[in-house]
Amino acid sequence: MRNAIRRRLADSGDDRGAALVAAVAVALIGVMLVTVVVANAVAAARDSGQDRARTTDIHTAEGAVDAVYAELETWTPCSWPAGGPLVGGTSPSRTTATATIAYFSASGTALTCGAGGTVSGGTPASAVVTATALSGDGTKRSVQAKVALTPSTNQGSGAAIFAANSIMTTNNFTVTTTLPDTDVDVWVDxxxxxxxxxxxxxxxxxxxxxxxxxxxxxxxxxxxxxxxxxxxxxxxxxxxxxxxxxxxxxxxxxxxxxxxxxxxxxxxxxxxxxxxxxxxxxxxxxxxxxIPQYVPVKLPEVLYRPADWTGFVNTGDRQASYRTWVRGQAAANGAPTWADAVNTTKDQCKVAGASYDANGPLVGPAVPTVFDTTNCAETRFEGGLNIKLRSDMVIFAKSFYSTGDFKVTSADGAQHKFWVIVPDRNPNGIAECTGGAGNIKNDSGSLAIAPITLFMYTPCTIDTNNSTDFYGQLYGGTVQLRNAMTMNYVPIGIPGVVLPSTDPVGSAGYRVDVVYKREIKNP
Structure with missing residues (x-):
């Protein structure tokens, strides 16, 4: 009996021991599973944190590159920011960023960027921007971009009015523009x-x-x-x-x-x-x-160069074609045979639209045409003369005077351009009122009626007077504007001539075109 009880107790103890061992085994498995889960979670969190840090660094560096793009639109910075690194966020997410800019000429020659963003050694045609971001944990990422730079100045359009020497304005003169987003600049050099x-x-x-x-x-x-x-x-x-x-x-x-x-x-x-x-x-x-700084740029020299006027008819016959045109138009108007506009013994340097002369308008050629009247001491249009354009026209003159309600209109309602140019007589790269070059004077007339645009140039004096209205540009040595004149600025320029920029020096900026942008090994 006693032995049977011992056996049962022994058997019962064995069961309890097995259960304990099983429980411990299960607990160990649970601990191992938890350890694996925690380890995986820590690894995932670490990877996620590293990814976030890398993403933050990359985005910060790219942001610095984009900020340099904006700077390049106004000047030529050597580094960004100018006063030290940009600091973003707080610990532990604190990130700093800096960028450097290297400039190159069109031939690929490295240029020197000095104090104040002054680039020397050539004109920048491209730049390499290298931006580096540094996070609080010491990780560093760099992004580099190459950009093509095109000067943002509008070469070839220039000022509405350019005076090399001085301007006198008086009595209800107005200069304005009807073009949207177009600045009107009056420049006195x-x-x-x-x-x-x-x-x-x-x-x-x-x-x-x-x-x-x-x-x-x-x-x-x-x-x-x-x-x-x-x-x-x-x-x-x-x-x-x-x-x-x-x-x-x-x-x-x-x-x-x-x-x-x-x-x-x-x-x-x-x-x-x-x-x-x-x-x-x-x-x-x-x-x-x-303060914005400007420097003299000089009145551009304009010469009689037919080759500059691509697409224009120009016989280079020193006024013969001009005289033929005037005589033909006057004859078509039924002008009297004794009138100066028709008479072959006359030079047609002075033409009036009145009945005693051309007896009506002069209709321009159907194709763009350059007329040379520089053999005339003065090319003069008066007496209600109306030049009706069917295409663009250029008149080169030694001196030019219009009066008596002279005007230029469109024969077909289309837009056409009209140039009156007193060319420089001394081709030395400098605009000079010497060698017989004369003035341009406009009296008592409407001049150019929309949609005609007008450009007048002389190295001497431009003088407008008495209700002269037009659309276009004026470039002269001395410019005198007075008596109820209204000028509407329309940039048309002169073929073959680069009109100087009216931007402040050192701040014209560039159009920025991205060639590439990529992450690079930290410099």
Whole structure:
């Protein structure tokens, strides 16, 4: 009996031991499973964190590259940011980024980028941007991009009015534009400006190396930049702004009491006069580097070069084709045989539209044509003469004068261009009023009627007077604009001539085209 009980107890103890061993085994398996799960979770979290860090670094570096693209649109930075690394986020996600820019010429020659973003050794045609991002845990990633650079200045269009020496504006002269997103620049390269009597420049006035004198309701709706002394004698009436945007003077300025400036006033000198009304900041004794800078660019030289006028008929016969055209048109109008416009013994240097001469309009050729009238001491159109264009036309003249309601119109309602050019007589690369080159003067007339656009050029003087209205551009040595003239700026340029940019020096910027962008090994 006793032995049987012992056997049963022993058997019962064996069962309990087996159960304990089984329980421990199950627990160990559970611990192992948990360890595997935790290990996998830690590994996944570590991989995810590394991926996030890498992604953050890459995106930060790419952001730095994109920021450099924006900088290149306005100037030529050597590094970014200019004042040290960009810091983003806080620990442990803190990331810093920097970028360097290397410039190359069109031939691939490396250029030198110096202080202030001045590139020397050639003109940048491309750049390599290298950006590096550094995260808080010490990881570093770099992105590099190559971009093609095209100067963003609009070469060949230039200013609405360009005066090499000086401009005098008076008596209700207005320059404006009907073109959207097109700036109007009046550029005076080397002389002074006297602006008075209800003159409106609906754009910017840039006086590169002279003074500006404003009186009697002269107003500039854009920016005004003056190299030398600016004097505003009276505030514009009716609370109007004398300068609609900002005023920059690298000298002293006298501003009459109540003068309204829509933007900032920045002077390298000091202000005298009354208290102006300024929409932005008014700062004196400003360092020149903190004001947009302009330098003289010189009036471009324009020569009589038929080869520049691709697609134009030009016989080069020194006025024979011009005379044939005038005589033929006058005859078609039924002009009297004794009229100067028809008479073969006359030179047709002076043509009137009245009944005693051409007896009507001169209809232009059906194809673009260059007429050379430089054998005339003065090419003169008067007496209600109407040149009706069927295509573009150029008149080269030694001197040009129009009066008596002379006008240029479209014969077919289509847009056509009309150039009056007094060419430089001395081909030396410098525009000069020498060698017999003369002036352009327009009196009492409508001149160019839309949709005709007009470009007038002379190295001497352009003088407009008495209700002269037109669309186009004026380029001259001295420009005198007065008496209810309205000029609507339309950029048409001159074939074969690069008109100088009106952008500030060093800040014209570039159009940026991306060649490639990729992650690279850390430099």
């Amino acid at each position: 080397g002389g002074n400006v006297n602006c008075n009597s209800n003159v409106q420049i609906k754009g910017n006035l840039i006086v590169v190396n002279g003074t500006v004198d404003i009186s009697n309701s002269c107003r500039v709706t854009g920016n005004l930049w003056s190299k030398k002394q600016l004097t505003v004698h009276q505030a514009a009436p009716g609370g109007l702004q004398t300068v609609g945007q900002s005023l920059y003077v690298t000298a002293n300025a006298y501003l009459a009491a109540g003068t309204k400036i829509g933007g900032d006033v920045l002077l390298t000198g000091t202000r005298t006069g009354g208290t102006p009304i300024v929409g932005g900041a008014l700062r004196q004794s400003v360092a020149p580097a903190n």
